[in-house]
Amino acid sequence: MTRTLELAVIAGDGIGTEVVEQGLLALDAALSGQDVVVHPTAFDLGAKRWHATGETLTDADLAAIRTHDAILLGAVGDPQVPSGVLERGLLLRLRFALDHYVNLRPSRLYPGVTSPLSAPGEVDFVVVREGTEGPYVGNGGAIRVGTPHEVANEVSVNTAFGVERVVRDAFARAAARPRKKLTLVHKHNVLVHAGHLWRRTVEAVNAEFPEVTVDYLHVDAATILLVTNPARFDVIVTDNLFGDILTDLAAAITGGIGLAASANINPDRDAAGKSVAPSMFEPVHGSAPDIAGQGKADPTATVLSVALLLDHVGLPDAAARVERAVAADLADRLAHVGRVRSTTEVGTDLAARIRG
Amino acid sequence: MTRTLELAVIAGDGIGTEVVEQGLLALDAALSGQDVVVHPTAFDLGAKRWHATGETLTDADLAAIRTHDAILLGAVGDPQVPSGVLERGLLLRLRFALDHYVNLRPSRLYPGVTSPLSAPGEVDFVVVREGTEGPYVGNGGAIRVGTPHEVANEVSVNTAFGVERVVRDAFARAAARPRKKLTLVHKHNVLVHAGHLWRRTVEAVNAEFPEVTVDYLHVDAATILLVTNPARFDVIVTDNLFGDILTDLAAAITGGIGLAASANINPDRDAAGKSVAPSMFEPVHGSAPDIAGQGKADPTATVLSVALLLDHVGLPDAAARVERAVAADLADRLAHVGRVRSTTEVGTDLAARIRG
Numbered sequence: 171m172t173r174t175l176e177l178a179v180i181a182g183d184g185i186g187t188e189v190v191e192q193g194l195l196a197l198d199a200a201l202s203g204q205d206v207v208v209h210p211t212a213f214d215l216g217a218k219r220w221h222a223t224g225e226t227l228t229d230a231d232l233a234a235i236r237t238h239d240a241i242l243l244g245a246v247g248d249p250q251v252p253s254g255v256l257e258r259g260l261l262l263r264l265r266f267a268l269d270h271y272v273n274l275r276p277s278r279l280y281p282g283v284t285s286p287l288s289a290p291g292e293v294d295f296v297v298v299r300e301g302t303e304g305p306y307v308g309n310g311g312a313i314r315v316g317t318p319h320e321v322a323n324e325v326s327v328n329t330a331f332g333v334e335r336v337v338r339d340a341f342a343r344a345a346a347r348p349r350k351k352l353t354l355v356h357k358h359n360v361l362v363h364a365g366h367l368w369r370r371t372v373e374a375v376n377a378e379f380p381e382v383t384v385d386y387l388h389v390d391a392a393t394i395l396l397v398t399n400p401a402r403f404d405v406i407v408t409d410n411l412f413g414d415i416l417t418d419l420a421a422a423i424t425g426g427i428g429l430a431a432s433a434n435i436n437p438d439r440d441a442a443g444k445s446v447a448p449s450m451f452e453p454v455h456g457s458a459p460d461i462a463g464q465g466k467a468d469p470t471a472t473v474l475s476v477a478l479l480l481d482h483v484g485l486p487d488a489a490a491r492v493e494r495a496v497a498a499d500l501a502d503r504l505a506h507v508g509r510v511r512s513t514t515e516v517g518t519d520l521a522a523r524i525r526g
Numbered sequence: 527m528t529r530t531l532e533l534a535v536i537a538g539d540g541i542g543t544e545v546v547e548q549g550l551l552a553l554d555a556a557l558s559g560q561d562v563v564v565h566p567t568a569f570d571l572g573a574k575r576w577h578a579t580g581e582t583l584t585d586a587d588l589a590a591i592r593t594h595d596a597i598l599l600g601a602v603g604d605p606q607v608p609s610g611v612l613e614r615g616l617l618l619r620l621r622f623a624l625d626h627y628v629n630l631r632p633s634r635l636y637p638g639v640t641s642p643l644s645a646p647g648e649v650d651f652v653v654v655r656e657g658t659e660g661p662y663v664g665n666g667g668a669i670r671v672g673t674p675h676e677v678a679n680e681v682s683v684n685t686a687f688g689v690e691r692v693v694r695d696a697f698a699r700a701a702a703r704p705r706k707k708l709t710l711v712h713k714h715n716v717l718v719h720a721g722h723l724w725r726r727t728v729e730a731v732n733a734e735f736p737e738v739t740v741d742y743l744h745v746d747a748a749t750i751l752l753v754t755n756p757a758r759f760d761v762i763v764t765d766n767l768f769g770d771i772l773t774d775l776a777a778a779i780t781g782g783i784g785l786a787a788s789a790n791i792n793p794d795r796d797a798a799g800k801s802v803a804p805s806m807f808e809p810v811h812g813s814a815p816d817i818a819g820q821g822k823a824d825p826t827a828t829v830l831s832v833a834l835l836l837d838h839v840g841l842p843d844a845a846a847r848v849e850r851a852v853a854a855d856l857a858d859r860l861a862h863v864g865r866v867r868s869t870t871e872v873g874t875d876l877a878a879r880i881r882g
């Protein structure tokens with residue numbers, strides 16, 4: 171019986187459209203010979219739509235997206251859209267509305283990839299970033315704006331419910347990995363209320379996963395170890411803002427933002443075992459207006475995000491094929507020195523490797 | 527006429543006492559031959575005091591400290607003190623009570639020092655971290671603690687008054703440097719209220735310093751550039767929490783926390799030109815209980831903090847002598863390979879070099 175994968179595609183702006191095209195090629199290649207057919211539906215969302223209509227994400231868009239099995243997103247934004255409009259109105263709205271509480275960001279230094287670190291060691295960890303709480307909730311406000319008496323507040327909201335579910339997810343991921351190590355990153359010596367909630371929750375959930383070793387780092391100390399000893403990390407669990415910061419740093423030490431994949435996951439299922447909302451897969455990079463339209467963008471982060479997608483929808487073998495193809499392509503890049511391939515060329519090469 | 531420098535000394539715990547001893551030696555050496563006499567007063571504050579009395583910083587302590595010209599702090603804390611007690615009760619209480627709104631953290635990669643980066647380039651920048659606002663204000667709280675319905679909030683408070691004074695200080699520092707470049711780091715696409723206050727303030731104050739070039743980075747992107755291109759930075763201005771995170775990363779790429787100095791400055795003066803409160807100088811590192819009492823701590827960060835102190839109290843030549851001595855000592859460390867000096871040995875060598 172052929173299974174269909176209803177895929178909402180938000181290519182977006184700038185290099186978003188370029189890399190998504192290659193991501194879809196990779197997806198097709200990974201599913202060739204499998205009894206799975208992809209039905210992509212393009213959603214016109216992002217800067218172009220906002221310029222034309224003033225809309226970021228309507229209720230109708232959201233309802234339509236909800237009916238899909240997964241979302242592939244490229245990147246949104248251009249310099250003419252005021253800061254925060256698409257971030258809060260589209261990207262974060264999707265993450266919050268679809269309750270993407272697990273923001274998963276693997277960091278692996280593939281053989282052949284150059285790190286800015288002189289001695290990175292074997293880097294292979296994953297950050298489980300909380301995706302629906304913290305300072306991202308939009309619970310800020312300002313008074314007397316533009317006067318010498320302006321006060322602007324931002325509130326980080328953390329709940330036992332929200333922290334526990336992402337911590338449990340992180341423990342389960344750690345338990346499934348060879349090293350079985352979980353590092354909580356926070357700043358509980360200053361953010362004592364939120365910090366102690368995170369700390370107590372990790373201690374409590376550890377009882378369900380006694381095989382997992384736990385340690386703790388303040389976020390400032392974590393940045394030090396990410397550059398001096400990244401090999402020490404296995405699974406990191408942290409809040410929304412610390413996760414945002416640490417995953418860009420993690421991308422930098424493992425070859426840059428052109429390789430960094432991410433998944434915004436809602437792992438919950440209803441009584442019938444059906445996923446309650448589609449998860450969203452996107453490269454960590456943005457729309458990069460400076461290089462858009464020139465075929466310079468590296469589609470690898472998007473292709474690796476497709477691997478996360480395949481894994482999430484229950485096709486781990488196809489996911490592994492994509493990852494192996496990327497690994498092989500990266501290992502061969504050294505052989506391409508002096509010959510930079512275009513976005514399409516990299517995508518075509520990857521698709522060919524995935525088909526095998 | 528001999529000038530006296532009334533110095534409050536908070537040696538603290540662990541390696542704090544060891545490094546402060548060497549810092550005082552360096553201070554004496556730097557002032558030898560000058561008409562300045564140091565009057566140090568030791569304050570028994572930190573973990574030992576808290577264990578003995580339950581006190582962190584009494585009003586009487588604070589009043590006594592206020593009468594001094596400057597504060598030299600080593601490090602406080604031990605693993606038996608609950609997280610947050612000394613941070614909020616002593617360190618942050620001092621910073622807030624004495625209105626240390628400029629938290630100054632220079633990052634320079636000295637010749638001879640190994641960076642974990644393979645190609646760091648010429649790194650010489652300074653972070654001006656706001657010290658009295660942001661998520662450090664302690665305006666958080668929690669309800670239903672320990673139940674499944676716990677909610678823990680942390681509030682970041684930002685005021686026009688608080689942002690403007692530190693931004694102006696950062697502009698003045700940038701204007702006095704050869705490259706005259708200021709980078710604002712924030713996350714205004716998510717923390718829109720606080721972020722826009724910072725952004726508008728930087729734009730407004732730029733009019734007073736038209737010779738300074740300004741750019742902006744989101745905090746996540748800033749961590750990438752700190753490892754891929756740290757040479758691009760000159761002066762960074764940022765909020766309390768982002769500054770905490772970025773300065774540890776900055777320390778890591780310039781030789782580690784053993785070399786990172788910091789100043790908590792209140793630059794304000796009364797009508798008579800007298801400083802309104804003593805500023806505080808401290809290494810960025812902590813009390814390091816794991817190596818305490820073994821003579822293993824590097825006193826260099828404290829000695830460099832003494833240079834910041836000398837500069838702040840109007841003795842820039844003495845400050846420059848200390849910095850040159852540190853630079854020479856670091857350049858010679860390569861010659862000491864296989865021979866790690868003790869805390870006292872490094873301190874003695876530095877004092878000798880300062881005397882010249």
Ligand SMILES: CC(C)[C@H](C(=O)O)[C@@H](O)C(=O)O
Pocket residue numbers: 257261262414454715716746
């Ligand atoms: C664009 C922005 C809202 C987003 C975030 O801060 O989460 C991005 O930086 C990311 O990491 O996906």
Ligand SMILES: CC(C)[C@H](C(=O)O)[C@@H](O)C(=O)O
Pocket residue numbers: 359360390613617618770810
């Ligand atoms: C100890 C802690 C309160 C402090 C801070 O967060 O400011 C430290 O990390 C620092 O950077 O001085």
